[in-house]
Amino acid sequence: MAFIKIEGLTKQFGGLTAVNDVDFEIEKGKITAIIGPNGAGKSTFFNLISGFHRPTSGSIIFEGIDITKTPVHIGAKLGIARTFQTTHLFEQSSVIDNVIVGHRLRTKSNLFDAVFRTRREKQEEQEAYDRAIEALDFVGLLDLVNRQVAAISQESKKRVAIALALATDPKVMFLDEPAAGINPDETDNLAELMKKIAQSGITVCTIEHKMQMIMGLADTIMVLNHGAKIAEGTPEEIKNNPIVIEAYLGGDALAEVN
Amino acid sequence: MGKLLTGRNGILFMLGLSILFPLFFLDNRYVLYVMTTSFIFIIAIYGMNLLAGYTGQLSLAHAGFFAIGAYSVGILTTKAGMNFWLALVLAVIITCVIGFALGIIALRTREHFFAIYTLIVGYLIYLLIDKWDGLTGGVRGLIGIPIPNSIGPIEFNSAVSMYYLVLLFLVLSIFIGVRIVRSLTGRTYIAIRNSEELAQTLGINTRTNKLVSFVVSVAYAGLAGGLYASLTRFIGPEIAGIEMVFNFLVYLIVGGIGTLTGPIVGTMLFIWLTQFLQSFQEYRMLIFGPILVVIVIFYPTGLAGAFYSLKHKWLGNKEQKKEKISEIESMKKTSIQSREV
Numbered sequence: 001m002a003f004i005k006i007e008g009l010t011k012q013f014g015g016l017t018a019v020n021d022v023d024f025e026i027e028k029g030k031i032t033a034i035i036g037p038n039g040a041g042k043s044t045f046f047n048l049i050s051g052f053h054r055p056t057s058g059s060i061i062f063e064g065i066d067i068t069k070t071p072v073h074i075g076a077k078l079g080i081a082r083t084f085q086t087t088h089l090f091e092q093s094s095v096i097d098n099v100i101v102g103h104r105l106r107t108k109s110n111l112f113d114a115v116f117r118t119r120r121e122k123q124e125e126q127e128a129y130d131r132a133i134e135a136l137d138f139v140g141l142l143d144l145v146n147r148q149v150a151a152i153s154q155e156s157k158k159r160v161a162i163a164l165a166l167a168t169d170p171k172v173m174f175l176d177e178p179a180a181g182i183n184p185d186e187t188d189n190l191a192e193l194m195k196k197i198a199q200s201g202i203t204v205c206t207i208e209h210k211m212q213m214i215m216g217l218a219d220t221i222m223v224l225n226h227g228a229k230i231a232e233g234t235p236e237e238i239k240n241n242p243i244v245i246e247a248y249l250g251g252d253a254l255a256e257v258n
Numbered sequence: 259m260g261k262l263l264t265g266r267n268g269i270l271f272m273l274g275l276s277i278l279f280p281l282f283f284l285d286n287r288y289v290l291y292v293m294t295t296s297f298i299f300i301i302a303i304y305g306m307n308l309l310a311g312y313t314g315q316l317s318l319a320h321a322g323f324f325a326i327g328a329y330s331v332g333i334l335t336t337k338a339g340m341n342f343w344l345a346l347v348l349a350v351i352i353t354c355v356i357g358f359a360l361g362i363i364a365l366r367t368r369e370h371f372f373a374i375y376t377l378i379v380g381y382l383i384y385l386l387i388d389k390w391d392g393l394t395g396g397v398r399g400l401i402g403i404p405i406p407n408s409i410g411p412i413e414f415n416s417a418v419s420m421y422y423l424v425l426l427f428l429v430l431s432i433f434i435g436v437r438i439v440r441s442l443t444g445r446t447y448i449a450i451r452n453s454e455e456l457a458q459t460l461g462i463n464t465r466t467n468k469l470v471s472f473v474v475s476v477a478y479a480g481l482a483g484g485l486y487a488s489l490t491r492f493i494g495p496e497i498a499g500i501e502m503v504f505n506f507l508v509y510l511i512v513g514g515i516g517t518l519t520g521p522i523v524g525t526m527l528f529i530w531l532t533q534f535l536q537s538f539q540e541y542r543m544l545i546f547g548p549i550l551v552v553i554v555i556f557y558p559t560g561l562a563g564a565f566y567s568l569k570h571k572w573l574g575n576k577e578q579k580k581e582k583i584s585e586i587e588s589m590k591k592t593s594i595q596s597r598e599v
Contacts, residue, residue: 050459076461088453105461111470115434125361125442125499137438 002061003028003203004049004172009058011044012229019057020227026172031198032205033214035238036224037247042207043085045224046174050082051075063171077105079171085180091150095141095160097134098149101130102167118165128167135163138200151202155186162193170201177208192215202257215239223247276425280418290417297428298422298486298527303509303521304435305478311516312439313471314451314532319360320504321375323476323522325498327353327483332400332493337382341453343408346484354473362470365465368454377503384498399494421563424485432480436518438474447471451516508546512553515562523561 004026011019019041028033034042047053049060053070059068067075087130089098107128113121136142139159144152158178165173178189178194191213198204208214214221215235223231223238225247231238239242283289286450302324311315330349336341340348360379367375387394394400406414406423413418438444446467454464487493496502505528513524528546535542557564 023340052458059310073463076459084456090448090452093448097445101442101462102460104442104446104449107442109442110439111474113445114438114443117437117441121441128442128445152503157473164456164460169389187414 001147002026003063005061006049007059007061009045009048009060010056011041011048011053012056017227019048019055019206022224022227024205024222024229024232026205027202027220029198029201030219031202031217032202033201033208033218033221034205034224035209035211035214035221039225040168040224042089042224043176044227046082046176046207048175050080050174073105076168076170079169080174081168081170081172082163083158083161083165083176083178085177087157087162089157089160092148094146094148095136095152098130098160099132099135100128102164103131103169105168106131129170131143131167133136134162135166136152136160138196139163153186155190158182159191159193161210162197166197166202170202171248172205173197175204175206177207177209179208179213187213269346271350273429284418288416290421292425293527294417294421294489295486295525297424298482298489299506299509299529300522300525301428301431301481301485302479303506304431305475305482306506306510307517307521308435308438308447308513309471309475309477310510311520312444312451313468314366314448315452315468315472316373317364317366317376317472317475318373318507319380319383319477320404320479320506321502322498323353323357323479323593324483324486324502324506325387325400325493325495326356327480328487328493328497329383329394329400330480331484331487332403333393335404335488336400336402342404342488343409346406346481349484350477350480351482351588353499354477357473357476357480358469358514361469361476365468365472375473380503381500382395384495387498388495394495397495399492400487401492403491403493405433405491406488419487424489427481427485431481432518432522437476439518443467508550510560512550514562514564516557517562517566520560520562527561 002025006022006024006026009019009024010017022045022117028225034045036042043052048055051067051070051074055068059066062075062078062080063066065078067078067080070078107124109118109124111122112118133142133145136145139162141159141163144156149157152160162173162175162178168175175194179190182190187210194204194206194217206214206218220237221233221235221238221243222229223232223244231244232243235243279293280290294323302320305315306320319478327349330352331342333346334345334348335342364375388396389512390396405420408414412419439447446457446462447463449460450464450467457464483497486497509524509528510521511524513522513591514520531545532542535545538545553560557567559567
């Protein structure tokens with residue numbers, strides 16, 4: 001049984017087909033990358049898997065469960081985490097306060113527990129705090145725990161967003177351009193972090209524009225162009241695939257290469 | 259000195275002050291009455307803050323729910339002859355039920371649309387009260403709402419006793435509000451305010467959480483309305499009106515939306531300001547308007563937010579100075595050491 005199996009996934013916005021009949025499998029514990037030129041449908045593909053969009057047709061099977069029509073928050077409980085291109089963090093608050101809520105979906109305290117501050121509430125608050133610290137330790141931000149998010153670097157913010165996703169105890173993490181807007185050194189560090197996540201048993205799937213990073217990182221790469229899958233394989237295979245080169249550089253460039 | 263001004267001491271000081279307050283004004287019914295009114299409005303604004311400030315849903319129907327609470331108590335006591343306490347409990351329940359029903363529909367909209375939708379809902383409540391003569395007394399209002407029934411030896415026939423009664427409800431409301439904000443539930447609300455998309459990916463059912471927050475929020479408004487009816491003993495449809503919505507907004511925004519002290523500061527300030535500016539009548543808006551504009555532009559989190567950011571700045575500067583001093587000292591030391599070498 002495949003970990004995540006996507007069959008015939010299609011999404012149309014009015015007359016525009018953003019994702020067109022994509023079949024794809026994501027292997028457990030591996031790093032999978034989705035690449036493609038701007039407007040290729042990568043983000044839409046992510047939004048379909050994480051449940052923000054309903055596909056026009058096709059199906060998504062996660063560990064044998066059909067999640068094609070599952071709402072986002074239920075998907076999260078099943079173990080699907082994602083980050084956004086822009087981090088969406090609460091800038092005026094501290095790092096730890098941003099991450100604590102990540103564990104919320106594994107807790108049961110409700111309004112009643114809040115008002116009467118029951119034992120369950122106290123216990124789960126501690127749990128959520130511990131889990132947040134653990135996640136921040138994992139991404140290497142233990143020394144920034146009490147800093148205000150607005151005061152930390154762009155790369156650290158990306159790490160906080162990843163820690164937040166980790167705090168949900170996911171089985172798979174979808175990262176939407178994690179290295180956008182940060183410098184090459186920081187990009188390398190982030191690649192290391194992604195390897196570390198995969199090694200800890202969490203499957204990683206990422207959209208990325210920085211080819212150098214992806215080629216050294218991914219186990220499998222899928223290439224999208226105009227919403228359709230045009231290639232799939234190891235970084236080596238993708239690098240030498242003439243269709244991919246054409247999609248990225250145009251037909252003339254291919255002629256020149258030849 | 260700095261340690262004396264910690265949160266806990268501040269709260270105890272304010273509580274002590276509000277308990278002792280009537281002793282200075284024992285024979286000044288006016289001051290006590292205005293203070294009691296401001297307490298009632300703080301309760302309503304606290305509810306509004308929970309929804310608008312912490313869950314990020316700016317509801318403009320709050321004056322309407324305040325009126326539903328007030329009219330529930332008014333009608334149940336005057337027309338059905340019910341005991342005040344029972345009427346008050348029922349008023350909160352009625353407000354919650356209506357809030358739940360309207361919330362299901364209202365929360366299908368977002369942001370500006372939510373604000374506009376709730377503004378219309380509030381206006382419809384106003385119209386309903388204004389036109390439904392048979393039940394609400396229409397423009398004439400409801401007269402002769404009784405004071406709260408006495409509990410054992412405690413009677414509520416004096417301004418002082420009403421003051422303490424409302425203070426008790428206020429303290430309870432603030433206590434519950436603070437507990438909610440600081441709990442995991444509160445963190446959930448703040449996550450929704452921050453980004454609904456992100457909250458969803460964190461496994462938060464945004465629809466259910468927003469609805470619960472909405473109902474809790476209108477419960478506050480209903481309670482405040484019920485107390486208001488019994489304090490003023492006369493209510494008219496204008497308590498659901500647009501001007502009331504505007505007042506609520508000003509109290510909340512100038513005080514500090516999304517802060518725990520903001521609603522208290524804003525409401526107190528404006529209710530007393532309104533009293534001092536009585537002679538200006540409608541023209542007092544000429545003063546309120548610019549204050550609101552200045553606050554929104556320079557201090558989006560209101561007076562409470564401004565206070566905290568100034569405090570942080572001040573403390574930050576102090577720390578920086580300390581760091582600099584220690585840096586200079588360590589430099590001195592190393593230079594001395596190097597000279598010795």
